[in-house]
Amino acid sequence: MNQHVDARTNLQTEKLAFVSSDTDEAIAAREALSRHYGSVEAEDADVIVALGGDGLMLQTLHRFMGTGKPIYGMNRGSVGFLMNEFREEDLRARLKAADVTTIHPLIMEAVDLDGTQHMARAINEVSLLRQTSQAARLKVSVDGRVRLEELVCDGILVATPAGSTAYNLSAHGPILPISSPLLALTPISAFRPRRWRGALLPDHARVDIDILDSDKRPVSASADHREIRNVVRVSVREESSLDGLIMFDPDHGWDERILTEMFRY
Structure with missing residues (x-):
């Protein structure tokens, strides 16, 4: 992923834009912070503050991928792994002290049964899942070389370090440090070969997945929240030319969160 963390002491924080989920708690937080600090349109903001x-x-x-605008989240939702603790006071001081992590998304190129080509980006993972009760049959290639002639499974996913603690972790994939130049290739309920537990790939690798018997064993592909049904071939690679910026308080940054997850039991 070639992700890195910088302490941006010269970060401008005068103009803030607040966005929120549609829950009462998040909306109330957005309104309170807007009154306290003022709010501008997102395109004019120095920092986007996300509440949810x-x-x-x-x-x-x-x-805001590719705009150069850093995103600082405060938790007004349920999980909040990507969010900082919510506090109304001292927001600009927290923003000045925050670490900024640069992330690069995955790009998924998929072809469906009709021959239609689809493209989508993923920050967490690209996942393929069977659509029916029958297991999927997949052929997996890395950088043009076939690595698995047949993987019989419920699915497979390619996860970034940012997404390694999400679906990837639930599928028993490895947790990746945020700065590691790696991708996780993780099977979901593999039946054959049973002993294959996945692979760690360099972040410049290209993964091609061909769906075998796609008419009888249909498979869907998802890039984060966008789903493509009835795919026959999916290619995944990092889009290294596109940057996203996410901010964390220095006392509870992303590296610390990931290390905490590694030692949970």
Whole structure:
């Protein structure tokens, strides 16, 4: 991923834009912060402050990917792994002290049964899942070389370090440090070969997945929250030319969160 963390002491924080999920708690927080600090339109902001849960953070990162605008989240949702603790006071001081992590999304290119080509980006992962009760049959290639002639499974996913603690972790994939130049290739309920537990790939690798018997064993592909049904081939790679910026308080940054997850039991 070639992700890195910078302490942006010269970050401008005068002009703030506040976005929120549609819950009462998040809306109330947005209104209170806007009154306290003032609010500008997102295109004019120095920093985007996102109020909600991880779902809102992903939506906000997608929306402002490539704009150079850093996103600072405060938890007004349920999970909040990507969010900082909510406090109304001292927001500008927290923004000045925050660490900024640069992330690069995955790009998914998929072809469906009709031959239609689709493209979508993912910050967490690209996942393929069977659509019926029958297991999927997949052929997996990395950088043009076939690595698995047949993987019989419920699905497979390619996760970024940012997404390694999400669906990837639930599928027993590895947790990746945020600065690691790696991608996780993780099977979901693999039946054959049973002993294959996935692979760690360099972040410049291209993963091609061909769906075998796609007419009888249909498979869907999802890039974060966008789903493509009845795919026959999916290619995944990092889009290294596109940056997203996410901010964390220095006393509870992303590296610390990931280390905490590694030692949970």
